[in-house]
Amino acid sequence: MADRPRSPTIIDVARRAGVSKSVVSRVVSGRGSVGEETRLRVLDAARELGYVVNAVARAMVAHRTYTVGVFVRDAATPFYGHLLTAMQERAAFHGYRVVTATGSGRFDVEDEHRALETLAMLRVEALIVCSGLLPSERILPFAARLPTVVAGRPETHPSITSVYCDEEEGGAALADHLVGLGHRDVAVITVPTSSSVTMGPRTAAMARRLRERGVRVLEIAGPHRETAGAWVTEVLRHPAVTAVMAPSDRHAAALLEQLQLRGVAVPGQLSVTGYDGIGDLASPLIGLTCWRQPIDLVGGRAVDTVVQLLDGEQPPAHHQALPGSLVTGRTTAAPARDS
Amino acid sequence: MADRPRSPTIIDVARRAGVSKSVVSRVVSGRGSVGEETRLRVLDAARELGYVVNAVARAMVAHRTYTVGVFVRDAATPFYGHLLTAMQERAAFHGYRVVTATGSGRFDVEDEHRALETLAMLRVEALIVCSGLLPSERILPFAARLPTVVAGRPETHPSITSVYCDEEEGGAALADHLVGLGHRDVAVITVPTSSSVTMGPRTAAMARRLRERGVRVLEIAGPHRETAGAWVTEVLRHPAVTAVMAPSDRHAAALLEQLQLRGVAVPGQLSVTGYDGIGDLASPLIGLTCWRQPIDLVGGRAVDTVVQLLDGEQPPAHHQALPGSLVTGRTTAAPARDS
DNA sequence: TTGTATGCGTTATCAC
DNA sequence: GTGATAACGCATACAA
DSSP: OOOOOOOOOHHHHHHHHTSOHHHHHHHHHOOSOOOHHHHHHHHHHHHHHTOOOOHHHHHHHHSOOOEEEEEESOTTSHHHHHHHHHHHHHHHHHTOEEEEEOOOSOOOHHHHHHHHHHHHHTTOSEEEEEOSSSOHHHHHHHHHHSOEEEESSOOOOTTSEEEEEOHHHHHHHHHHHHHHHTOOEEEEEEOOTTTOTTHHHHHHHHHHHHHHTTOEEEEEEOOOGGGHHHHHHHHHTOTTOOEEEOSSHHHHHHHHHHHHHTTOOTTTTOEEEOSBOOSGGGSTTTOOBEEEOOHHHHHHHHHHHHHHHHTTOOOSOSEEEEOOEEEOOSSOOOOOTTO | OOOOOOOOOHHHHHHHHTSOHHHHHHHHHOOSOOOHHHHHHHHHHHHHHTOOOOHHHHHHHHSOOOEEEEEESOTTSHHHHHHHHHHHHHHHHTTOEEEEEOOOSOOOHHHHHHHHHHHHHTTOSEEEEEOSSSOHHHHHHHHHHSOEEEESSOOOOTTSEEEEEOHHHHHHHHHHHHHHHTOOEEEEEEOOTTTOTTHHHHHHHHHHHHHHTTOEEEEEEOOOGGGHHHHHHHHHTOTTOOEEEOSSHHHHHHHHHHHHHTTOOTTTTOEEEOSBOOSGGGSTTTOOBEEEOOHHHHHHHHHHHHHHHHTTOOOSOSEEEEOOEEEOOSSOOOOOTTO
């Protein structure tokens, strides 16, 4: 790094104001008492020098950083982007800063683990983990040393605290919706829990509920949205299928795109459901039928919980499952009679 | 805060390994030489104690934090969310961390200013500002003390460095596209530059170019997407209008939604253009005609530039305008003959 | 190769 | 109300 002038310290300010550094410290931190006259002189000196408190040095002695570390998988995903915003806002309310870390774009477990270590190095006071990828075992060692909350994914490990939206409930509700419309043959795009602890359980719940209600289920493995073309091919090979359930809104969008390409009418020939209800895909323009997660609530509650943990209080529950809601759009309808 | 056990320090590790703290310091920082045997003993002790380097204390003496402060207006917006991801990734490449700050959801200038001060307190080594709201004058005092780059918005103040996508070019290109299709009466949803330094100039450029090419322009003030209903009412009052240009993809989506509600065919009766080409709205599913900003490039280049500044190098240019591209979708077509 | 001593900017605890 | 001084955890120059 190029040499650059060091920022002024309280000592510089003290010299300029003709007082001791203790006085400056009291003035800028607002603790202790100082004469009104000297206070103004110090403030003037500070302003003239462009003094800004050094949070690093302050943290050094205070043993506090007033910082919560948030790990999000990818801020570019609407789900995590919204979560991040909700948390940042709520943390500010509690007087905490948020520092965010992400894996460096590779999305593997090692990478994400490193990101958590970075947060620990920065001496964040608590951790909020938002990633459907990282398994509980990798979170445990951090949770042992730092108040930790897992947000936005079902996490039932007994020694981890979590806030999420019940995936079983959502998957089942969407399945019920289709059954109620009269669908008897439904395809589900499934994701293994090993690649996503959110989409895995929710698609499993969809399939399970459908079967419970006597519906024939065609399971199609679809971890990646890029393979939507193949899903459609598979679905069309089974003419009895009248509806397709996607693991997320973005998966549903990819699906709709492919169906549009092949001239399959939605919901005329095929009904489609999504999951999340967040961001631009949730707009009435598309009218996607989906399960909406209360993301602002999840983010806010996660921060509240982590703050309670910091204050030594017991959170209301170890695992808080927040209620979502069904959004009925225009991509689902009763199946056509001839199918 | 509840009392909690303090994390182990190099001194704890040193005691356990039976060496001095300097040795531990050398081992964990990788600088200086230590005997292989002692090195392993130290590493063992560190692992047993769960030691993690304290970046705060390290920054204290090193006068470096290896941290770049990024201010983004709102991570929930796809544009900023993508920008954030691109920057984080590129910063990691250069060996820097990113700490993000946002206003606490209020979106006023004072709030954003406070967020920048927070970053300064944290002693970030450089600043990247991404907000269409904050005026140059509020950035200047920070830029004077810290290497600063403004990203994602046109910023031509001589003492600020910036990376952005040329708004004039994009607005003009979209206008040309419509003119080329034969439109002679076009509505432009305009935004004042005072409320957005990106959407302001770009909509102005649209209107200007249209007029230059002899098109009649209907300007409709539309800062907020929520008022899309009123835009449509206004447009429909002018039957000659055959196309509407929106200040962003999200504005265009709101517009399309309203048009759909009123049964206006797109592009049959009315052509619509957007701006950004980022995120879910850019998908072929919607097929929005828009100008695409090279957001990954902007984010990456912003970080590169800030790192060059940190290294004392001169950046390639004070203001780097990156080229965007026209995305031709299905929301624009030649105007119907009867209009 | 290893240990000792010093200082980074701040707050807290004392004296004054 | 004000000032001197001791930490905080680490890196580093220097001595051993």
